[in-house]
Amino acid sequence: MPKALITGSGMVACALQAQASAHGYAAVLLPRSRLDVTDADGVRELIAAEQPELVLHTAALTRVNYCQEHPDEAYAVNRDGTANVVAAARLSGAALVYFSTDYVFNGDNDRPWLESDPPAPLNTYGASKLAGEQHVVEYERGYIVRTSGVFGSRAPEPERNFFQAIAARLRADETASIDVVCDQFTAITYAQHLAEMVYAVLASPPARCLHLTSAGSDHWAGWAHLAAGILGADPARIRDIATPLPESTPRPRNSVLGSAYKGMEQLIAAHPARQGLADYLAPVP
Ligand SMILES: NC(=O)c1ccc[n+]([C@@H]2O[C@H](COP(=O)([O-])OP(=O)(O)OC[C@H]3O[C@@H](n4cnc5c(N)ncnc54)[C@H](OP(=O)(O)O)[C@@H]3O)[C@@H](O)[C@H]2O)c1
Known part of the structure; x- marks a missing residue:
């Protein structure tokens, strides 16, 4: 089996590892404790020793507010x-x-962002990820997959994502309401869906940059209402609010991704966000 090295051990990395053998790859997961991507010598030596056919580079500083407050660290890891x-x-x-991420776009658009649209990030996370993209573009065997609103399991550490936070708050206090913004629109992505789609397109990618998410778009409050319903909580406990101003970390108002490439729409449509969310939040025992 060809070998795939996966940098990082977060939600996307775990989903890619879980599905690798079904797609004909022997995957090696590289948690930060085994490979810190900021260590240039360590990265070069490990990849030279392992001789993979494929590197799935998921490792990143993904906490958007943290990146805003620690730009040097964000650029050190992501770029x-x-x-x-x-x-x-x-x-x-x-x-x-x-x-890569939907946050490479500035949100100033009333349709989904296509691969050909010009990036213009509003925050440090988006800018540092875009700076990473620029290195990938220069490598003829490098591909960029932009995604958004990822949720999924990871082990042994617990995952951090929007829905895990909503579920924890709904469970912690059975009466409290939760404020969620209703003026930031996004597509959400079940990590298992993303992994399936990535392996599906790897054999013959239609382009060097692709947008892949689960199917469907809404504002964050809408997604939270859906999650509350799946969890059996009263969706009215989610209170729709406008983004509080001033924003310490600016975020795009519309970061929904779409793909311009043949076949991608059907591939995405086969992975509905609602189903992914139900599988994640209410797994069948
Ligand atoms: N999460 C989203 O909503 C989202 C949206 C769009 C795009 N993406 C992109 O998708 C990719 C995967 O994200 P994810 O959702 O799986 O995030 P995640 O669950 O936060 O995982 C990120 C992983 O990167 C690791 N990491 C951080 N700094 C590192 C370093 N210096 N060296 C090696 N590993 C390091 C983390 O290690 P620790 O656990 O030790 O910190 C973690 O294993 C990222 O490139 C992200 O930018 C994510």
Whole structure:
């Protein structure tokens, strides 16, 4: 079986690992404790020793507010760490998939963002991920997959995502209401859906940059209402609010991603966000 190295061990990494063998890859998951992507020598040595066919580069600083407050760290991991992974993949000739974000766009659009739209990030997280993309573009075997609103399980550490936070708050206090913004629209993505779609397109990617999410879009409050319903809580406990101003970390008003490439719409439509959310929040025992 060809070998796939997966940087990081978060939600997307765990989903990619779980599905690798079904798609013909022997996957090696590389938690930060085994490979810190900011260590250029370590990255080069490990990739040279493992000789993978494919590097799935998911490792990133993903906490948007934290990145805003720690820009040096955000750029060190998301831009420079990516440069290290790209350089090592190039040396060993491996194909590379870099996971990027809807936050490369500024939100100033009334339709889904396509791969050809010009990025203009509003915050440090988006800017540092875009800077990472620029290293991937320079490698002829490098591919960019932009996604958004990821949720999914990880182990052994618990995952951190919007729905896990909503579920924890709904369970912690059975009467309290929760304020959620209703003026930021996004597509959400079940990590298992993303992994399935990535493996499906890997054999013949239609382009070097692709947008892949679960199907459906709404504002965050709408997604929270749906989650509350799945969890058996009263959806009225989610209170729709406008984004409080001033924003310490600006976020795009519309970051829904769409794809311009043939076949992608059908692939995305086969992975409905509602179903992914139900599978995640209320798994069948
Ligand atoms: N989560 C989203 O909503 C979202 C949306 C759009 C795009 N993406 C992109 O999708 C990719 C996967 O994200 P995810 O949702 O799986 O995030 P996640 O669950 O936060 O996982 C991120 C992983 O990166 C690791 N990491 C952080 N700094 C590292 C370093 N210096 N060296 C090695 N590993 C490091 C983390 O390690 P620790 O656990 O030790 O911190 C964690 O395992 C990321 O590239 C992200 O930018 C995510």
